[in-house]
Amino acid sequence: MDDDELLADPVLGGIVRKLHATQAKLDEALTKVTAHDERLNAHEDTWLRNGYAHQLREIATYHNGRFNRDGKGKAFDQQQFLDYVLRRAQANPAFANDLGVAYNEFARQDEFGLVAREAKERGRQQGQREGARSGSSAGPWGAPRVRPPHLGGVESLQDLTDDQVLSDPDIQEALGS
Numbered sequence: 001m002d003d004d005e006l007l008a009d010p011v012l013g014g015i016v017r018k019l020h021a022t023q024a025k026l027d028e029a030l031t032k033v034t035a036h037d038e039r040l041n042a043h044e045d046t047w048l049r050n051g052y053a054h055q056l057r058e059i060a061t062y063h064n065g066r067f068n069r070d071g072k073g074k075a076f077d078q079q080q081f082l083d084y085v086l087r088r089a090q091a092n093p094a095f096a097n098d099l100g101v102a103y104n105e106f107a108r109q110d111e112f113g114l115v116a117r118e119a120k121e122r123g124r125q126q127g128q129r130e131g132a133r134s135g136s137s138a139g140p141w142g143a144p145r146v147r148p149p150h151l152g153g154v155e156s157l158q159d160l161t162d163d164q165v166l167s168d169p170d171i172q173e174a175l176g177s
Contacts, residue, residue: 055099081106
């Protein structure tokens with residue numbers, strides 16, 4: 001029996017019509033659910049893309065402020081960073097979920113180097129401040145410079161005359177005079 005015969009049948013005709021109406025409604029519902037699913041996936045993709053783009057902008061801002069403040073340092077290379085993330089995500093897919101964690105690992109060596117240079121600079125500045133506070137008579141390592149009074153205002157040993165050297169008590173003692 002074909003559809004026309006079934007529809008003409010007094011007993012099965014009503015059932016077949018209801019079956020066709022139900023099938024049409026099911027097809028319409030399936031079309032709507034498919035369209036909704038596509039919109040939902042597009043929304044999710046957009047949301048994820050925007051989230052990643054925001055994280056990348058934040059990372060680039062931080063990196064350039066930390067490592068390229070004066071324009072002479074290491075600028076953020078987004079492609080190199082993303083390649084690193086994708087390489088690491090092959091071994092551990094969760095690695096790509098949080099770009100901040102990935103960045104911390106990506107920039108670890110640069111951070112160590114910068115921290116060491118900053119510490120060295122702070123030490124140098126502190127040494128200069130302490131040297132300036134101790135006065136101009138301080139020599140290396142904070143030791144005071146001793147200028148024997150009998151030599152006058154001589155700045156270095158090269159400025160001494162032979163008579164001044166020979167009149168120095170330590171020299172006379174060394175010569176046995």
